[in-house]
Amino acid sequence: MRPLLDVVDLCRRFPVGKSQLHAVDMISLHVMPGEAVGLVGESGCGKSTLVRMLTRVLDPTEGSIRFDEREIGYIPAARFTRTPDRALIQMVFQDPTESLNPRFTAFDCIADPLRRLKGPWTTAGLKARVEDLAGMVGLPVELLGRFPHQLSGGQKARVGIARALGPEPRLLILDEPTSALDVSVQAVVLKLLDDLRRRLGVSYLFVSHDLNVVRLLCERVIVMYLGKVVESGPVEAVFATPRHPYTKALLSAIPSRGEEGGPRIRLSGEPRSPIDPSPQVCRFFGRCPLGADACQTEMPELREMGEGHRVACHTPMD
């Protein structure tokens, strides 16, 4: 099977005065059809820049983005909106309150992308499609006439998901879709997302810093640190035996109820500056609890450390 999304050596640099800020630096990743991949990392690690390039609202500096075996990386963002691939890559945003137009009813929120990307529609046809989508995400049809402020958090999240699924995407990018929700609602939305993926065969790229949620929903996970992929692999392998010290620190920072023992890894200091970083020094050096001499003279590359489990570290952990 060929990957649905295949990203090779993607870079995005932003000019800062005379220097360059390396937001995304030589990232390669792929997502298979129907697969759910988690993307985790701290704020400022380049997750959002990467996502904005994949949804093609931001142009890459270098590198290739192949979607369904078509190169889409070179198409300017302004023109991408008029290609058929626009409908096939959709996004669910972090905060359903901020991302829904407050002057649109739930019906219009869902119908708007359909009108723009699909169609032409008859009034009855559009109504039937919107009601169909509402049913799919478990939003009562009676609520379609309401405005976002008249809906609860969980209902707004459902509108956001229905809107993204409307144009029949093959890749759905979810940016922290449950972080604004209460735990009581979060579980329902997570189950809905999992069920929809299995039913519709959509691929998910799930951006989150809640590792417990990634573990529940994803098959593979990619860990980013300061613009680089530091570890990737099957969820079970990465969570059970993290090999990169950053992944290990990330996992040991999840509050647990003391069920899982083991010493904690605490990171000290602030991350290195992403402005004109040295190409020879590991980005994690200085915060890393291990840190060998080689880390300062040679940037570690991703290496295979077991089935599909890749790590970029000179001193991987067991």
Next chain:
Amino acid sequence: MMLLEIDNLSLNFRTRSGVVKALEDVSLSVGRGETLGVVGESGSGKSVLSFAVMGISDAAATVSQGAIRFEGLDLLKAGPSDLDELRGAEMAMIFQNPRTALNPIRPVGRQIADVLLRHAGVTRAQAQDKAVEMLARVRIPDPERRAKAYPFEMSGGMCQRVMIALALACSPKLLIADEPTTGLDVTTQAAIMDLVGELARESRMATLLITHDLGLAAERCDRIAVMHAGHVVEVAPTAELFARPRHPYTARLISTTPRPGASLAALEPIPGSLPDLRGELAPCRYSARCHLYQAECDAGPLPRQDDNGRMVACRRPA
């Protein structure tokens, strides 16, 4: 005598659409050196409670009954000048969003010095030195330089550390931390909570930790109080609460939270949502959502106290 005692506190808000019964018969206590967690969904009254303790409730709030005693002094009857002496010195608060809680047009070192000048009886020079010392204690790198920085020049995690330095400047006996790490990365969250815990141990400071994150509460608190719709439904030592939740709401809250080792199918959502706190409410505010509801519940929850300091307010506790 406990350091902080809240007795049968009821608090209402007058709004144009009716009276909101935000807190009803809330009783809690915090001892010296103890960390008490307050957990519950958003809208359950956690923040209202912490604001009431600090005496900074909204102008629309009225306390209809009850008392809040700090070292025996009734805060609800105390005059403004007594409260001014306490707040900042004896009791301090860390707010949810450090960027909005800090003064945006005053360097952070000056803000800390202001508190010291008001409460500690020091000279301006001593206050400045102490402010730098506090910044160093919360592990802000290069504290002399950072003391002159404005909040917008710092990251979210650093602003949160400044808030902690500000709150702890006069070594308060009680710290109220209202969602102190919401929106921060897990690694930063762990570092900040380690810091609060360390400082609490050093000076036997009591902490009231308000959070919606059960994992965080489990890891950091000695005892946990569970709130639902303005009622305290259960109070128990942390380990016992998780091992044997007695209130059906507590049990559901625990089983709906994603945690290591649990599958998606194992998450049990809580049906329904919080009741509207305006107008007539059922005596047990959880009854409409409760899977154990029976006619006898309409007589209202029955608070039961056992010898181990556990409290549960339910007719049919587990």
